[in-house]
Amino acid sequence: MSPLRMAQGRLRIALLMVAILFFAFFLRLIDVQAVNAKSYAERATRELTKTATLPAPRGEITDRNGHVLARSVESLDLVVDQTLINRPGRAAELVAPIIGESISYVQSRLTGNRKFVYVARDITPAQWVKIKEVIASENAAGKLSERIGGFFSERGFRRDYPEKYLAASLLGFVNSAGVGGGGMEGSLNSTLAGKDGIFTYENGGGPSIPSSRQTLVPPQPGKSVRLTIDRDLQWAAEDAINELAKQTKASSVSAVIIDTQTGEILALATAPGFDPNNFSHTKASLLKVPSVQEIYEPGSTGKVMTMAAALEEKVVTPTSVFKTPDRMKRAGKLFKDHDNHPVWQLTSTGILAKSSNVGTIKIAERMSDNTLYSYLQRFGIGDRIRLGLPAETAGILNPVEKWSSSTFPTVAFGQSYSVNTIQATSVFATIANSGVRVTPTLIAGTSDASGHYTPSMRPETRRVISADVAKQLSVMMESVTQEGGTATRAAIPGYRVAGKTGTAQRYDGSCGCYRGYTSSFIGFAPADQPHFAMSVTVQNPVGIHWGGYLGGPVFKSVISYALKKYRVPPSGVEFKPFPLDKAGLKAAALTETSPSANQPDNR
Numbered sequence: 001m002s003p004l005r006m007a008q009g010r011l012r013i014a015l016l017m018v019a020i021l022f023f024a025f026f027l028r029l030i031d032v033q034a035v036n037a038k039s040y041a042e043r044a045t046r047e048l049t050k051t052a053t054l055p056a057p058r059g060e061i062t063d064r065n066g067h068v069l070a071r072s073v074e075s076l077d078l079v080v081d082q083t084l085i086n087r088p089g090r091a092a093e094l095v096a097p098i099i100g101e102s103i104s105y106v107q108s109r110l111t112g113n114r115k116f117v118y119v120a121r122d123i124t125p126a127q128w129v130k131i132k133e134v135i136a137s138e139n140a141a142g143k144l145s146e147r148i149g150g151f152f153s154e155r156g157f158r159r160d161y162p163e164k165y166l167a168a169s170l171l172g173f174v175n176s177a178g179v180g181g182g183g184m185e186g187s188l189n190s191t192l193a194g195k196d197g198i199f200t201y202e203n204g205g206g207p208s209i210p211s212s213r214q215t216l217v218p219p220q221p222g223k224s225v226r227l228t229i230d231r232d233l234q235w236a237a238e239d240a241i242n243e244l245a246k247q248t249k250a251s252s253v254s255a256v257i258i259d260t261q262t263g264e265i266l267a268l269a270t271a272p273g274f275d276p277n278n279f280s281h282t283k284a285s286l287l288k289v290p291s292v293q294e295i296y297e298p299g300s301t302g303k304v305m306t307m308a309a310a311l312e313e314k315v316v317t318p319t320s321v322f323k324t325p326d327r328m329k330r331a332g333k334l335f336k337d338h339d340n341h342p343v344w345q346l347t348s349t350g351i352l353a354k355s356s357n358v359g360t361i362k363i364a365e366r367m368s369d370n371t372l373y374s375y376l377q378r379f380g381i382g383d384r385i386r387l388g389l390p391a392e393t394a395g396i397l398n399p400v401e402k403w404s405s406s407t408f409p410t411v412a413f414g415q416s417y418s419v420n421t422i423q424a425t426s427v428f429a430t431i432a433n434s435g436v437r438v439t440p441t442l443i444a445g446t447s448d449a450s451g452h453y454t455p456s457m458r459p460e461t462r463r464v465i466s467a468d469v470a471k472q473l474s475v476m477m478e479s480v481t482q483e484g485g486t487a488t489r490a491a492i493p494g495y496r497v498a499g500k501t502g503t504a505q506r507y508d509g510s511c512g513c514y515r516g517y518t519s520s521f522i523g524f525a526p527a528d529q530p531h532f533a534m535s536v537t538v539q540n541p542v543g544i545h546w547g548g549y550l551g552g553p554v555f556k557s558v559i560s561y562a563l564k565k566y567r568v569p570p571s572g573v574e575f576k577p578f579p580l581d582k583a584g585l586k587a588a589a590l591t592e593t594s595p596s597a598n599q600p601d602n603r
Contacts, residue, residue, distance in 0.1 A: 053196050053197070053198060053199075054196060054197035054198065054199055054217075054218070054219045055155070055156045055157055055178075055196055055197075055219060056157075056193075056194025056195055056196050056197065056219035056220055056221055056222065057072035057157045057194055057219075057221050057222065058070075058072045058157070058159065058174065058178075058180075058192045058193055058194060058221075058222045059191070059192045059194070059221065059222035059223045059224035059225060059446075059447075060072075060224040060225075061171060061184055061185075061192070061224070061225050061227065062224065062225070062226050062227065063226075063227055063229045063230060063231040063234070064226065064227065064228050064229060064230055064264075064266075064444055065230070065231065066226070067231045068162060069161065069162075069163055069166065069167055069171055069227070069229075069231070070159060070160070070161050070171050070184075070185065070276075071159075071160050071162065072157040072158070072159060072160070073157065073158060073160045074155065074156075074157060075121070075122040075123075075155075075156055075157060075158040076122070076123050076124070076125060076127075076128055076153045076154070076155060076156075077118055077120070077121050077122065077123070077153065077154045077155075077156055078095075078099065078118070078119040078120040078121075078123050078127075078128070078131070078151065078152075078153060079116060079117060079118055079119060079151075079152050079153070079154050080109065080110055080117050080119050080150050080151055080152070081114075081115045081116065081117075081149075081150040081152070082110060082111065082112040082113055082114050082115070082117060082150065083113055083114075083115055083150070084149040084150030085110045085111075085148065085149070085150045086146055086147065086148060086149070087146060087148060088107050088110035088111045089107055090138070090148065091106075091107075091110055091135070091148045091151075092104075092106040092107035092110055094131075094134045094135060094138060094148075095119070095131055095134075095135075095151075098127050098130050098131055098134070099119070099120040099123060099127060099131075101120065106119060110150075119151075121158070121176060122158045123153075128153045131151060132151075135148050135151065157178075159173070159174035159185075159276075159277075160277065161275070161276045161277050163231070164275050164276075164277060165238070165273045165274065165275055166231070166234060166235060166238065167229065167234050167238075167268070167269070168183075168270075168273045168274050168275065168276050169182070169183060169270040169273060169274075169286070169287065169288065169289045169290075170183050170184065170227075170229070170268050170270070170289060170389075171183045171184055171185060171276060172184055172185030172186045172187075172276065172287075172390075173185055173276040173279040173287070178193070179193075180192060180193070181287075182287045182288070182289075182390065183289060183389065183390070184225065184227070184388065184389070186390050187388050187389055187390045188225055188388060188443075191222065191223050191225065191446065192222045192223065192224075192225060193222045194219060194220050194221045194222035195219065195220040196219055197217050197218045197219030197220070198217040199217075220449070221449040223446045223447060223448055223449075224446065224447045225443060225445075225446055226443075226444040226445050226446070226447065226453070227442060227443060227444060228259075228264035228265050228266065228441055228442055228443070228444045229265065229266060229267060229268065229442070230266045230267065232561075232565060233257055233266050233267040233558070233561070233562055233565070234266075234267045234268070234269060236267075236557075236558050236561045236562070237255040237257065237267040237269035237558050238255075238269040238270075238271065238273065240255070240554045240557050240558050241253040241254070241255045241269055241270075241271040241536065241554060242271045242272070242273070244271070244536075244538065244550065244554055245271040245272055248538055248541035248542060248543065248544075248550060249541070249542040249543075250538045250539055250540050250541045250542070251539045251540040252270065252271065252272075252290045252294070252539045252540075253270070253271045253536070253537065253538050253539070254268075254269065254270055254271075254290050254291045254421045254535070254536075254537045254539075255267060255268075255269040255534065255535065255536050255537075255554065255558065256268055256269075256291055256421050256422060256425045256534065256535045257532055257533070257534045257558070257559075257562065258425050258426065258429045258440055258532070258533045258534075259429075259531070259532065260429045260432040260433045260524060260530045260531060260532065260533050261433060261438070261530075261531075262438060262441075262459075263426075263429065263438030263439055263440050263441055263459050263461075264440075264441055264442075264444070265387075265422070265440055265441065265442045266532070266562075267534075267558075268289075268291055268422075268442070270289065270290055270291065272286060273286065274286045274287070288391075289389050289390075289391075290421070290539070291420060291421040291422055291537075292385075292387060292389050292391075292392040292393065292420050292421070292422055293389075293390075293391045293392065293393060293420070294393075294420065294421075294539070295393050295395050295396065295418040295419060295420050296418060296419070296420075296504065296506060296507075296518040296537075296539070297414065297415045297416070297417065297418055297419075297504045297505070297506075297507065297518065298414045298415075298417075298418075298419050298424050298502055298504060298518075298520070299413070299414040299415060299502035299503055299504025299505075299518065299520070299547075300355045300357075300413065300414055300500060300501055300502040300503065300504070300547070301414060301424060301427075301428075301500045301501070301502035301520055301521075301522050301547075302411075302413070302414025302415075302417075302419075302424075302502070303352060303355065303360050303412075303413055303414055303500065304352070304427065304428070304431065304473065304477065304500050305375055305376055305379050305381075305427060306360055306363060306364050306372065306375075306412050306413070307348065307352055307360075307363065307473060307476065308375060308379075308431065308464075308465050308469060308470075308473055309364075309367060309371060309372055309375035310348070310363050310364070310366060310367060311348075311465070311469045311472055311473060312375070312465045312466065312469045313366075313367055313371060315363075315366035315367060316348045316363055316366065317348065317472075318347065318348050318349045318472050318475070318476050318578040319347045319348065319349065319578055319579060319585055320347060320348045320363075321345055321346070321347055321581075321582050321585065322345075322346055322347075322348070322351060322359050322362050322363065323343060323344075323345060324343065324344040324345070324346045324351065324356055324358055324359040324362070325343045325344075325358060326339070326340050326341045326342075326343075326358065327358065328358050328361070330361065330406065330409045331404075331405035331406040331409070332405075332406070333406045333409075335357055335358060335361060335409055335410075335413075336357065336358070337355075337356050337357050337358055338355065338357075338503070344356075344359075344581060345581050345582035345583070346359055346580065346581050346582075347578060347579055347580060347581060347582070347584075347585060348363060348476070349475075349476040349479055349577070349578040349579070349580055350479075350579070350580030350581050350584075351363065352476050352477065352479070352480065352500070353476075353479040353480050353482075353484060353485040353486070353580055354484070354485070354486065354580070355480075355486050355500075355501060357413040360412050360413045361409040361412050361413065363412070364408070364409070364411075364412035365409075369400045369403060369408050370400055372408070372411060372412065373397075373399075373400050373411075375464075376397055376411075376417065377397070378437075378462075378464045378465075379426075379427045379430060379437065379464055380423055380426055380427070380430075380437060380439075381395060381397045381417060381419060381423060381427075382394055382395055382396070382397030382417075383423075385422055385423065385426070385439060385440055387422065387440065387441070387442040387443075388442055388443050389442070392420075393420055395417070395418045395419045395420055395423055396417055396418040397417045397418075398416075398417070403416075414502065414504060415504060415505070418507075421535055421537050422440055424520070424522060424535055424537070425440075425522060425533055425534070425535040426439075426440050426533075427522075428499070428500075428522045428523065428524055428533045428535070429524065429533035430464050430465075430470075431465075431470050431473055431474060431477070431498075431524075432470075432474070432498075432524040432527075432530035432533050433470075433530070434467040434470050434471070435463055435464055435465035435466055435467055435469060435470035436461055436462070436463050436464070437461065437462050437463075437464050438459050438460075438461050439459040439460045439461070440459070441456065441459050443456050444456060474498045474524075474527050474530075475498075475527075475575075475576075475577065475578060476578060477498035477499055477500055477523075477527075478496055478497065478498045478527050478575055478577065479577050479578065479580060480498070480499050480500055480501065480523075480548075481497045481498070481499055481523070481552075482575075482577065484580055485548075486501040486546075486547075486548045487499055487500070487501045487521055487523070487547075487548035487551075487552045488548070488552070489548060489549065489552030489553050489556065490521055490523055490548065490551070490552035490553070490555045490556050491556065492525060492556055492559065492560050492563070494570040494571065495525050495526045495527075495563060495568075495570055495571050496525070496526050496527035496528050496571040496573075496575050497523055497524075497525045497526075497527055497555075497559075498523055498524055498525070498527040498530075499521060499522060499523020499524070499555070500521070500522055500523070501520070501521050501546070501547035501548035501551070501552075502518070502519070502520040502521070502522070502547045503517055503518075503519050503520075503545055503546055503547045504517065504518045504520075505517060505518075506518045506539065506540065516539075516540040517540070517541065517545040518537065518538070518539055518540075519537075519538040519541055519545045519546060519547040519550050519551065520535060520536060520537045520538065520547045520551055521535070521536050521547050521548055521550070521551030521552050521554075521555055522534070522535040522536075522551075523555055523559075525559050525563065526563075526568065526570075526571045527571070527575075528571050528572070528573045528575075529568075529571070531562075531563070531566065531568050532559055532562050532563075534555055534558060534559055535551075536550070536551035536554045536555055537551070538550050538551065
């Protein structure tokens with residue numbers, strides 16, 4: 001072959017190779033700029049830019065007067081890039097004493113291949129400075145290849161509860177991931193939690209280089225929540241029930257105060273409590289809100305609803321007289337009063353004052369099952385209040401068609417149905433409010449980051465009993481706190497007090513039996529111009545378990561403070577009680593100071 005042809009062949013091959021190479025470049029160009037353009041652009045962006053999360057603070061929780069109960073405060077977290085740690089053992093020896101952790105724990109956080117690991121949460125600025133100093137000193141004294149790196153601080157927020165134990169079960173807690181749990185923190189997490197911001201900048205640039213390209217999506221702080229709680233009343237209630245919990249060794253003690261006119265809950269206290277700043281070391285049982293999560297049979301405090309129904313239906317008057325033995329049979333079952341006693345001739349008022357089960361059953365028997373059931377429903381029994389707290393129970397009120405032959409007399413004196421503490425307190429607030437039920441509320445309103453306040457919707461109201469019946473019942477309930485009643489320890493000098501005691505057998509789900517007691521006192525004051533309704537509920541007290549004996553003094557102490565704080569004047573109308581028995585009725589008739597009485601019931 002001639003040299004010319006050989007040269008031409010080589011040229012053709014070279015041209016072909018060039019053509020193939022250009023074709024390959026062309027295909028690659030099509031792939032990059034057309035077919036997979038989006039994915040390549042995203043990859044380039046990731047490699048050229050860096051993104052930082054800007055944490056958003058949670059909203060505050062305050063009491064009705066703006067006192068802060070929960071807040072977010074700035075914090076520093078110690079983080080590490082494990083791939084940059086040359087000597088984790090030595091680094092742990094340096095850092096552990098500063099942050100108060102064991103060397104073995106810190107070394108475990110420094111060892112591995114993860115690029116982001118939390119070593120300690122919420123360190124102080126002084127601790128961070130000290131960590132940088134000891135690492136710099138160590139690096140200056142050692143070889144270049146042995147230098148320790150990889151430690152960083154990350155700014156964020158931690159939840160702080162400045163009042164510590166105060167209202168802990170009501171407020172709840174926030175875990176290390178910034179998520180609320182228990183109480184208001186849990187149920188209102190989406191409201192309180194803000195939305196984190198994003199800061200994106202060119203890799204190698206950052207905020208300090210003006211010429212670098214930056215994108216900022218600011219964090220959005222969460223909304224603040226204002227509760228109806230009065231911090232001072234909350235403290236007074238908690239102080240009193242904490243002492244009662246110690247004395248009785250009860251599994252829990254709850255106290256609730258409601259403004260009788262507005263339905264606002266002024267205090268919702270639980271003992272024993274916990275410190276939400278250190279909730280991780282708290283028993284799970286203490287994280288609950290028993291006032292709404294725990295149900296119980298109310299016992300004798302439920303008798304006021306039976307009496308209200310009977311008065312409203314006009315089947316009795318406050319002075320109707322009933323022959324009242326200490327025991328009787330109904331539906332083949334024996335029902336007894338708390339103590340043995342001879343046959344009494346009690347008025348309806350006396351039956352309430354002495355808390356007679358037998359007398360209450362006799363009063364209830366003047367009504368039908370459906371009538372009694374309907375009044376319990378009107379008072380809110382069996383309905384969830386929806387306060388905004390987690391796991392709120394509606395209680396248990398079975399329909400009449402599910403009642404056995406012995407259910408009716410049992411319901412009459414407050415058993416065979418269950419309530420939570422808020423429901424029970426609301427019954428008395430309804431009587432105090434002239435028979436109008438105002439649905440209890442706990443959230444006054446919310447505020448956004450700019451401070452714009454939005455009040456909650458007005459609560460639902462409905463009339464349960466007439467104003468006249470409510471007034472009569474209030475006077476009858478005052479006899480409970482007077483001489484001859486079961487709660488003389490709840491009386492407040494200078495003020496008229498109405499109330500009712502309760503001592504009910506406690507159902508224990510672990511054995512499916514009744515074991516222990518629920519002891520309670522619920523009342524309101526001043527009885528002539530009601531302002532506050534308060535309940536004290538003691539679960540499983542050891543030893544003395546009478547509701548008036550345990551709850552009466554707590555009521556007296558806390559409501560006395562409330563009356564002074566809110567400058568409520570002493571009662572100005574003299575208390576004129578209804579007679580408690582037939583003898584008292586005759587004596588009153590002789591002085592013409594009592595309304596006429598019905599004929600005695602000799603059943």
